[in-house]
Amino acid sequence: MIVKDIKNGKDYRWSTHINSLLIDRKDTEGTEVFLTKVEPKKSVPQHTHNDNEQLYYVIEGEGLINYRSPSESVGKKVKIKAGQIVFIPLKTEHQIICVGEKPLIYLTIDVFPKGKPPGEPTWDAHAKNLAINDA
DSSP, X not given: OOOOOTTSOXXXXXXXXXXXXXXXXXXXXXXXXXXXXXXXXXXXXXXXXXXXXXXXXXXXXXXXXXXXXXXOSSOEEEEEETTOEEEEOTTOXXXXXXXXXSOEEEEEEEEOTTOSOTTOXXXXXXXXXXXXXXX
């Protein structure tokens, strides 16, 4: 069992947001958890996950998610706010934008239905790949 205080994660700072790692995929069979913080008028870049589903629990702030599933030719938008939960299926293109006056803070839970990707068995390995693309 793992118990963590959400205020005591390991911060990974990107050009657009902060991911504070709470539970590393290396310590599970196929899950990781982090707190994400997006400052006002900033956004997480549009991206797709081919190996994991995501759940968000919005703790603070307001956001907008632009998304498009693989079966859709046109994207959609949905507003999110504190107290809501969001599920993002595999291979769904998505982007999260902070639209409020305060930072958007949400708990992110990544679930790997087929297990952790062999090339990225830890969050650090994944973060190194992200850093190459974030530069």
